[in-house]
Amino acid sequence: xxxWVVWTIIVVLGGSVLLLGGSTFTIVTxxxxxxxxxxxxxxxxxxxxxxxxxxDHNLAIPVGVAxxxxxxxxxxxxxxxxxxxxCIAPKEIIEKYRKELDVFNRKALIYSVxxxxxxxxxxxxxxVRPSAFDFYHEVVKTVFKLGFDVMWFPLENFQPIxxxxxxxxxxxxx
Amino acid sequence: xxxxxxxxxxxxxxxxxxVIILVGVAGVLTTxxxxxxxxxxxxxxxxxxxxxxxxxxxxxxxxxxxWCNDLCPSSDxxxxxxxxxxxxxxxxxxxxxxxxSQPDAIRQFVEKGLDKHRFxxxxxxxxxxxxxxxxxLQAKRDWGLYESSIPVPEGWAVKLDCx
Numbered sequence: 001x002x003x004w005v006v007w008t009i010i011v012v013l014g015g016s017v018l019l020l021g022g023s024t025f026t027i028v029t030x031x032x033x034x035x036x037x038x039x040x041x042x043x044x045x046x047x048x049x050x051x052x053x054x055x056d057h058n059l060a061i062p063v064g065v066a067x068x069x070x071x072x073x074x075x076x077x078x079x080x081x082x083x084x085x086x087c088i089a090p091k092e093i094i095e096k097y098r099k100e101l102d103v104f105n106r107k108a109l110i111y112s113v114x115x116x117x118x119x120x121x122x123x124x125x126x127x128v129r130p131s132a133f134d135f136y137h138e139v140v141k142t143v144f145k146l147g148f149d150v151m152w153f154p155l156e157n158f159q160p161i162x163x164x165x166x167x168x169x170x171x172x173x174x
Numbered sequence: 175x176x177x178x179x180x181x182x183x184x185x186x187x188x189x190x191x192x193v194i195i196l197v198g199v200a201g202v203l204t205t206x207x208x209x210x211x212x213x214x215x216x217x218x219x220x221x222x223x224x225x226x227x228x229x230x231x232x233x234x235x236x237x238x239x240x241w242c243n244d245l246c247p248s249s250d251x252x253x254x255x256x257x258x259x260x261x262x263x264x265x266x267x268x269x270x271x272x273x274x275s276q277p278d279a280i281r282q283f284v285e286k287g288l289d290k291h292r293f294x295x296x297x298x299x300x301x302x303x304x305x306x307x308x309x310x311l312q313a314k315r316d317w318g319l320y321e322s323s324i325p326v327p328e329g330w331a332v333k334l335d336c337x
Contacts, residue, residue, distance in 0.1 A: 034217060037324060040323070041322050133300075133325040134214075154325060
């Protein structure tokens with residue numbers, strides 16, 4: 001074999017490997033590790049025109065309007081004397097609906113619920129668990145694009161959602 | 175054993191090529207690992223809102239701290255107001271070292287010390303600061319101060335950009 005042919009093959013293949021490494025570096029650094037977001041109001045007030053979603057990990061659970069939590073996902077407890085409603089999403093139920101709640105699934109429930117809501121009438125409030133602080137930024141971008149006003153409220157892990165209907169506020173209960 | 179020249183060249187080229195491929199693959203993997211470990215950055219777009227300038231307060235590890243930088247281009251008067259506010263917060267903090275973790279005291283201080291017509295609050299909330307932020311939101315009731323907030327995942331760097 002001609003030694004020049006061999007050396008040409010070596011140089012071309014070596015160059016390709018280095019080029020591949022370089023382009024992977026550029027793609028990885030440029031695309032994955034930056035997010036841009038805008039601050040929005042944190043909201044504790046309750047209004048009939050607020051529609052709530054809970055964000056936990058990569059799941060968006062449609063809660064519903066204040067005090068009327070979707071009973072497919074939530075165990076709902078009414079405290080008549082205090083005029084408050086507590087909504088808790090049991091883990092086993094969330095596991096059962098994991099696919100439908102996954103924000104990466106194009107057919108996720110959040111998108112079909114948003115399609116049915118009128119952005120002129122409803123504002124979206126996201127109740128965000130610590131595990132979803134990153135996904136929040138992606139979800140909110142989509143919701144803004146659909147024309148909704150967006151607000152948010154942080155929840156700690158395992159903290160129940162409590163609607164204090166009497167005082168028209170979200171109640172912090174630990 | 176006698177190896178002819180062509181065979182020697184072939185062996186040499188195969189060895190050389192293997193080394194280059196190994197170095198390349200190692201380089202790519204190292205780069206990916208170091209990039210994955212690199213801090214993620216959140217670019218936060220803030221702006222002057224109805225003539226009010228942003229004052230950023232960070233809630234993390236159940237402590238609230240103000241970023242007293244002049245984030246948006248502003249007049250000397252605004253800079254001075256911001257400096258005065260932060261100086262008096264520092265003085266108060268020296269008197270009451272646990273002020274950072276007292277939502278009601280922070281609310282009272284902001285209510286009295288911050289000009290509502292010149293400033294608004296931007297709260298950056300980390301998961302470790304949720305408890306304090308919740309208490310802060312509960313403590314304030316219709317105080318007439320415009321405010322907005324943003325969740326910032328733990329470990330993410332924040333870059334504030336005034337639009």
